[in-house]
Amino acid sequence: MLDIILLTLPIYLTIIAGYASLKFGYLPANAVPALSQFTLKICLPALILFAIALPHGEAGLNLPFLAAYALGSVLTLWLGYLLVRVKLRKDKPESWVLAMGMSLSNSGFLGFPIASLVFGETGAVVFAMTMVVENVLMIPMATMLATLSGERQESLGALMRAALRQM
Numbered sequence: 001m002l003d004i005i006l007l008t009l010p011i012y013l014t015i016i017a018g019y020a021s022l023k024f025g026y027l028p029a030n031a032v033p034a035l036s037q038f039t040l041k042i043c044l045p046a047l048i049l050f051a052i053a054l055p056h057g058e059a060g061l062n063l064p065f066l067a068a069y070a071l072g073s074v075l076t077l078w079l080g081y082l083l084v085r086v087k088l089r090k091d092k093p094e095s096w097v098l099a100m101g102m103s104l105s106n107s108g109f110l111g112f113p114i115a116s117l118v119f120g121e122t123g124a125v126v127f128a129m130t131m132v133v134e135n136v137l138m139i140p141m142a143t144m145l146a147t148l149s150g151e152r153q154e155s156l157g158a159l160m161r162a163a164l165r166q167m
Contacts, residue, residue: 007113044135047112048128062129070133077103077142092149100142104134 021027027035080099084090090098105111107130115123115130 003117004114007117008110011110011113044131048131048135050124062125065126066129066133069130070137073103073133073138074141077138081145093146096142096146096149100139100146103138103142105130107131107134 018027022029022032077099080102081095084095084098085092088095088098107127111130112123112127115126117123119126
């Protein structure tokens with residue numbers, strides 16, 4: 001248990017520092033969108049590339065794991081969508097967004113530390129594979145399905161081009 005606390009402590013201290021820096025005026029509130037974009041578009045891809053580029057001996061990309069994780073995520077997305085539509089009676093776009101929340105793990109904050117603890121140095125590869133599935137497959141798919149099911153009618157091609165531009 002102490003290992004998990006020590007692995008995740010820097011993450012939570014960073015969150016607290018960010019909150020405090022806004023609360024006490026060290027950073028202006030209008031800096032948050034730019035910092036968020038920097039984190040998502042620069043830091044997270046760099047972390048994924050760093051995790052893949054490190055030498056891991058025989059623990060390279062594991063296609064069966066990648067396929068199983070992708071299949072599990074897609075099934076969770078669709079089951080979540082059906083659950084929200086049928087049981088909660090939400091509209092289609094909102095159902096897709098809520099289902100996306102169900103199908104994505106908390107890889108960025110907890111996944112990497114836990115994968116490092118459980119898998120050792122190959123945890124970086126496990127983390128990288130989960131992030132590839134989530135960022136390349138799941139988020140664009142759920143976003144496109146939510147948009148296609150809404151009142152705004154856009155072509156699938158236009159949505160795919162917009163998703164690629166955002167990556």
